[in-house]
Amino acid sequence: MATSAFEQGPDYVQSLARGLRVLSVFGHELSSPSLSEVAERSGLSRAAARRSLLTLQHLGYVGSRGRSFFLTPRVLELGYSYLSSLDLSELAQQAMEQLSQRVQESCSLAVLDGADVVYVLRVPVRRIMRIALGVGARLPAFTASLGRVILADFDDEDLDAWIKGIEFRAYTAHTVRNAAELKRALKRVRVQGYALTSQELELGLCSIAVPVRAGNGRVVAGLNVSMQFSEQAAERAVGEILPALQQTRDAIEGAIRQGQWMPHLHMKYARD
Incomplete structure (x- = not known):
């Protein structure tokens, strides 16, 4: 993925961008991905993907079941x-x-x-x-x-x-x-x-x-x-x-x- 000039600047919030990339992984074809699948689909390291998932889980947007993660209904608030x-x-x-x-x-x-x-x-x-x-x-x-x-x-x-x-x-x-x-x-x-x-x-x-x-x-x-x-x-x-x-x-x-x-x-x- 190409890096834009804005992404190199002080106004770019990398952690927010990573969280949104993690959310975009979930979908009909991959509704309950594992940590490895999230990392692969988002292009993030396992450590970065894990931090994003745990943060989203803490905020109530993501849940976990065993080694799989899933979106919670709270995500609908963003769309609404x-x-x-x-x-x-x-x-x-x-x-x-x-x-x-x-x-x-x-x-x-x-x-x-x-x-x-x-x-x-x-x-x-x-x-x-x-x-x-x-x-x-x-x-x-x-x-x-x-x-x-x-x-x-x-x-x-x-x-x-x-x-x-x-x-x-x-x-x-x-x-x-x-x-x-x-x-x-x-x-x-x-x-x-x-x-x-x-x-x-x-x-x-x-x-x-x-x-x-x-x-x-x-x-x-x-x-x-x-x-x-x-x-x-x-x-x-x-x-x-x-x-x-x-x-x-x-x-x-x-x-x-x-x-x-x-x-x-x-x-x-x-x-x-």
Whole structure:
């Protein structure tokens, strides 16, 4: 991991950074890691990982069972603090519920955080993915329609910087494979005003998304509808779902302009 100039300065709190790196190790694929696994995944020495884990355990964010560690419900306070700071109005939730009922599909609102999109609101209808999605769930932005409508708003310099920090992984045979393919896909998004992805993250899944803009015109979030793949899915997505999706987006943007919803959702990109 490259060391930035800031990390060499007096304002950088190394112990805090280590604690956050330890917390980021926990997830669906590794819910109860051992000390060795935490050290390996975080890039810390065993001694540093142990100190961080014991401190987090003392503070109530981590528990232990034998040689394994696990997150406690107190960690949710950190996520809820972020969601509370967004000042999401009831209008956004209600508009998304109406959209979901209208098209009989799940819809989600997400922001960009580093290489991923993070779900901040979701109205599920039925589960069509193997991955469990909910508020706080993360998906690789380059494969997701939600990510592409946000990335399409980046200028060339910012997009190139963002691409340098990600790994192109082939989740399916349909996943974009490199920067050139992603840039072509984003160019289509800019022209069309929406992103349509089909079976790039998981077979049998497709989705369509539109950008949500703040009053200054910058994209702060993505709004999408996801559905099961079929030969008619793309036609239905553009002909039937897109107009309803755009109406919902317009309602949410109206709330932003009226100051009911704070436009500080967009976490552009993070460099290690």
